[in-house]
Amino acid sequence: MLSRSSLRQNARRALRQQCSAKPFSRRGLAAPASGSFQYQTSDVSGTKVASRDIPGPTTTLAMVAKAGTRYQWLPGLAEGLEKFAFKGTEKRTTVRMIREIELLGGEINAYHTRENIVIGAKFLRDDLPYFVELLGEIASETRFLEHVYHEEVEKSIKLSQQKHLASTAEMALNSVHGLAFHRGLGEPLSPSSSTPLTKYLDASTIQAYASAAYAKSNVAVVANGADSAELNKWVGEYFSELASTAPSSVPKIETTQSKYFGGEERIAHASGNTMVLGFSGSSSFTGGFYKPEIAVIGSLLGGQSNIKWSPGFALLSKATSELSYISVDTKSHIYSDAGLLAIKLEGHAVDVRKAAFKAVEALKSIADGKVSSEDVKKAVASAKFKELEFGQNLWAGIELTGSGLVQNGKAYQLDESAKAIEGVTPEAVRKVAKALLESKASVSSVGDLFVLPFADEIGLQM
C-alpha cells in the first residue's frame, strides 16, 4: 500500500473515494465477471446508440460515421473530415474546446479507416453529458472555414501523407488494396502525394462531405462504460440537431458491392522492402461473404509468434525462423462486404525474396492437405482467441459495433463469429486454400525491385 504521508491531501481523498463502498470498484472472487459484454442497442429519434455498462471509473465514447475512404467522392475527403474534428464549432473555438477537455482530464481521439470515421473521447464517468454534447456539436456545428483548412488541416494531411510515403509497409498495403478492389475499398487511406490536394480538397468540399457523413442515418454513438438510459437521454438531447438524412445536393454515401480484381504492382523505394501477397478474403460476419476458414488459414500461416522464445506452430514462423532480417505477418482484413487475406513480408530484400517463395509453398502445403490436423486445431483455437481478443480491444470493438449498427442495424456479434470459427474442419480449410491459389492474387512489392520477385516467379496465379 502507498504510504500515507507520500500522498497529498487531494490524492488521498481521491484514493479514499475509490476504495469506498462503490459497487464497481470491488468485486469478490465468486461474483460473476461483467455480464454485459454485449452491447445494448437502441434508436434515439433516428440516431443509433449502443452502450455497454462495463464497471469502471472511466467511459469511452465514440461517434462512428460510415464515411471512411471507401465512401469519399473526392480523394482525401475522409482524411480532411477526420482532421476537421475538434477544430472549432459555432459555439466554441478550438482553444476553448481543448482547454475544457484538459480541465476535465479527458483524452480525445479521431481516426479513419477504409470504412469509418471514428471520433471519440475517453473521460471520467461523470463527464458523460459534456462529451456527448461535444460530439454532437462536432457533427452538426463544426465551422468549415477556409483559413482553418489552410492553416491547420492541410498541414496535418501533408504530414500524414509524408508518413505514409516513408513507410514501405503502408504503401504496399494500400497498393494491394488498390489492386484487389480498384475503387471503393481500394482507395488509399491517406491521399498519395500525386493526388492534387489543391484540386479537390478545400473547406467547402469537406463541408459537403460532412453533411452526408454526419446525417443521423449514417452515424452511431457507441459507449463503453456508460449507463444505457443516461446515454440515450443525452444523445436525444444533443444529437437532435443532426439532419436525419443527407441533403439531396450532395452525392449519396452508398455501399456498392465490392468486387475482387487482383493484379501486381511494383514500386521502387529506397528505405525498406515490403511485399504483400493478398488473396480474396472474408467479409464481416453479417456481410454475406463470411468465410471463417480464412481466419483459420490466417493464423495457420501466421508469422508472429504469440509464445516467447519459440517460433510457435504457425507455418510461416517455422519456415522463416532461420532468416534473420524479416518480419512476417498474416492478417485477414475484414470489411463489411468483402475481405483481403494479406501476407506481409518486411525486411531485407534477399530475405523477403526467400520468404515470398516459402509463403507460397506454405499455402500450397495447406491446399494439398499436408498440414497435420493438430496444427489446424491449434490454428482454430488461435483464430478464435484473436477474434475475441480483437473485439474486446476498446477502440476496435467500438468501431466494429458502430459500423455494424450503421451498416446492418445490429451490433457486431463476436460470439457468433467465434462459434463459426470453432466449427471449421481441416477439410474446409484445405478447400478454401486451394480456391485461394486458383484465384487471382494481388501482389504488391515495394523496395528493391531488382531482388524482389515477380508474382509468377513465386508461383502465384496472375
Place this chain on the structure above:
Amino acid sequence: MKKSWLRSWMVPMAKWWGRASGYRQLGLRLDDLIPEDNETVQLALKRLPPKEAYDRVFRLRRAIQCSITHHLLPKEEQTKEDEDLPYLTTIIEDIEREQKEKKDLDAMVPTKK
C-alpha cells in the same frame, strides 16, 4: 447608434472627413491604409479570398502610380462612398479575438471546489 441627434451631426462630419482625407481620389479604400508590418495584419492578408487579395494589390499599385505621376484618378474611377467598405478589419478583429481568447485561457487557473 440609438441617439439620433448624435447621429445627425456625426455622420455628415464623418462623410466629410472621409472625402477630405484624399485616399478615395487615388482609388483606395480605408482598409488599404492599415499598416501591414505586423503579424496580425499579415495573417489577415493571407486569409483574404483570392479575388479580394488581387483587387487590393491592384488598388495599391494604381494609387502608387497616381502618386508618382502627381495625378488624381478621373472622377468615375475614384472610390465611391458606398464602395468604401471594410474588408480587412473584420478579419483582423476575428484574429484579435482569437488571440485574446487564447491569452485568457492560457492564464486560466483551475481551482478545486
